[in-house]
Amino acid sequence: MMRIDPNRLPSGTGVNFLVIAISSVMVAFWSGQFLPGPDYFLTPFVAQFQPGVYSVSNGFYGLILLVIASAAFGVLLPRRQRRAFGIADEIEPTHPARVKIEDLAQAMSVRVDLFLSDRKIKNADAISFGIFRRKTMLLGKRLLLMSAKTPSAFLARAAHELGHFKNGDVKYVMMSRALLQADLFIMAIVLVWMLFRPARVVLMQYYLFIAPAPGLPGASPDLFFKLHGWQWASYWLDQTIGGLAITAPVFTFWMILLFLEYRSLLRTRELLADAQAVAAVGAGPLLKTLTGARNDIAPTLLQHLYEFISPHPLVVKRVEALKRPEKVLKPGLLRYLFLGYLWSLTQSLASTIDIAMSIVEPDYGKIRSGANPLVALAFVVRFENVTVSILYLSMVAVLFASYFLIVVALLRSSLSARLEGRSFAGWSSVAIMQAIFILAGAVIGDAVRPYGQAVQATLSSYVMLGSKLSGLMFHPVGIAQVLQEAAPCVAFLATAFVFWIASGFILNGRRERPVRTVEWAVLAALSFLFAYQTYAVIWLGWTVPDAGNLSFYASGFGMSGFLMLMTAIVVVRIRGGLARRQELEFRPPWLFVPSVAA
Structure with a gap:
């Protein structure tokens, strides 16, 4: 099975x-x-x-x-x-319960370095903690007795830990x-x-x-x-x-x-x-x-x-x-609302640091106002100003991570929908709702954010003189800000569409080993960059038309093509190569595991 x-x-x-x-x-x-x-x-x-x-x-x-x-x-x-259950003693190596757990651990390819038990006869709980060479399993005294009376229940709890x-x-x-x-x-x-x-x-x-x-x-x-x-x-x-x-x-x-x-x-x-x-x-x-x-x-x-x-x-x-x-990893709509809110907060923090450092550090101000992003990037990677370079790269990392969280949720949603056998029409309505909830979270983040104190000059003058508070956490939001937040959500929706196509190939592929976490991450990153790059070129061409500047469109869509090619290569690798058509009816072995008969 x-x-x-x-x-x-x-x-x-x-x-x-x-x-x-x-x-x-x-x-x-x-x-x-x-x-x-x-x-x-x-x-x-x-x-x-x-x-x-x-x-x-x-x-x-x-x-x-x-x-x-x-x-x-x-x-x-x-x-x-270690003291979570009170006084704990090490379980003897010859204890039947420990022997059962060690045999199960060996079958699951897991190493446990220390087994402990408390002295409370009514305690049937267990916890796992410790890393490196101190991986420890702490068992309740009653759980040890269960190993003899109800071995199946004991092994189930041990396997969970x-x-x-x-x-x-x-x-x-x-x-x-x-x-x-x-x-x-x-x-x-x-x-x-x-x-x-x-x-x-x-x-x-x-x-x-x-x-x-x-x-x-x-x-x-x-x-x-x-x-x-x-x-x-x-x-x-x-x-x-x-x-x-x-x-x-x-x-x-x-x-x-x-x-x-x-x-x-x-x-x-x-x-x-x-x-x-x-x-x-x-x-x-x-x-x-x-x-x-x-x-x-x-x-x-x-x-x-x-x-x-x-x-x-x-x-x-x-x-x-x-x-x-297949529903374990399916994110709910409230999850997208929260991720949209967190995404808005990270942008607010990055903007705060960006403006402040452009004033404090003249070199950073030059990077911020520079028209050529490649010149700014070269300045950063050369570490001509160590503080500025570290700050700039840290900001990019935090912003990318906030985008990445949303993108991974979209990937998990597409995979779950495919496994549930949902149709494209059914998935599309859900994807649109996810984009709407991301937008709603971002707008809430613009209205309610704890980083409004970035404009401390005015606020501090009020607060520190014992006067009124203004703009502490609540900020007015206009249509312009809503539209500004909506723009990236279009790219998120396009990314979800890319994931829907890719997940169909991946889940019908043939491979011998599970997909690595880094492979999922690279797929998520490249897919979003492809969707965002394509959307950015179209949006700029629509809002700032420059028909005579063919190099802009050539370079923009050229980068989109490159990102699409890289995404396709990663999909083929995750899929396990190009399978023959008659093999597509089989589910890939990496996604399934043999289940022990109940």
Whole structure:
């Protein structure tokens, strides 16, 4: 018996991690802008000039903190997980349960370095953690007893945990959790800093009052507090409230977003681990373990809402994924709404950094205003200004990643639709709805974005003087912005059409090994670049007609042809070569795995 293995299609786990990584970088950069730079501590308190409360360049301090803190939390996480069930002891090598798991691990081509068990007789849970040479499986005491009483259920749970190792999502979860904790750590530092930041200005006024200049007598400290104590206490309060008003709402927004995305990653990996367990021990034991041999009960609305914050999918969804594995990786419309929103936020952040650095760094300003992109690219790759080059390439990488997330979702949707046997007309309506939801998310991102503080000059003057707030997170959106966001969505829709054609060839191909992740990524990137390049040439030719400039059209469509050729080569490679027509009725062996009889 053969069944589809969703782990051999483009994985959602790595994509979810990429979302968390991009979001974490944006949070760290934005938070770091409120941290003090060296000038804050090096400038004398009696100096007339006082360092500002906000600096775009200080965002790099947030990125540095993100790297250090996430590394520290990543190192500490396995130690904490080892104590997740309380005191844990190593399982003896001769223990029957360990022997069964090791035999199963060998059959699944998975290595586990350490087996632990807690001392709670009622605990039937299990977790997998650790990377490199410290891959560990922690089992509940009751689960060990199940190995003798109900061996099929025990092997199903063990295979599920081994599936986490086999899929490599243990490392994704570890890194995602470390990034999430690092962002919370940075947010806490900024919030605490907002409480103490006004002290510098108050101290400056204090020193100028009691010692205005060398040789001049100053007033006593008692007189300072008597005359100006309440005034500067009020200033301190206004500054603190203003700083918290800028940061706290945005931090709350990002904490919710990151938490929900982290939970989404956990739910995705559970479905993929179930698929590995089915391939190893069969669907019957796992279904019985999930449902307890009971009929499926429709979940309530409250359970559906709870699923958004739960690390596990609803049992009904896990059972449905086991019966129809082709739907595991199918993104919902809300996913496109979120990805469109994230795409808008990355563009906003890139624009913020772009404008700020063009002012701070003259060389960067020349690149930004340069008419010839090849000259600008040459300047960047030569690293004539290391800071500018790193910043420019980082911006390109983040922007490309935000596009890539949407493109991969479109690829997964096309593959799922093909596997479901959906017609072109049925798929087309869904693809159009996906493009509309991407557009809606981007427009929402223009209206509600936590990077409005990029225009800090006006906002800070209001907030730090205890006055009104303006443009903190909400921004008016006009028709022009909607049309501007709609333009790339046309390219996304064209990319989906390319994927629909390509997926028909790929799924009917013949090959001996699964498709590598890098092959899926290259296909996604080239397909989008081909669609975007073609759309850009047509759009520019329509809006800025220049019939006499044949070189523009020749070079533009020449690049489109080259990208189309490269896309076709990748499709043929993924397909496994050009199969004979009579072989097209067979499904490719790489997509299916033998399923153990229940």
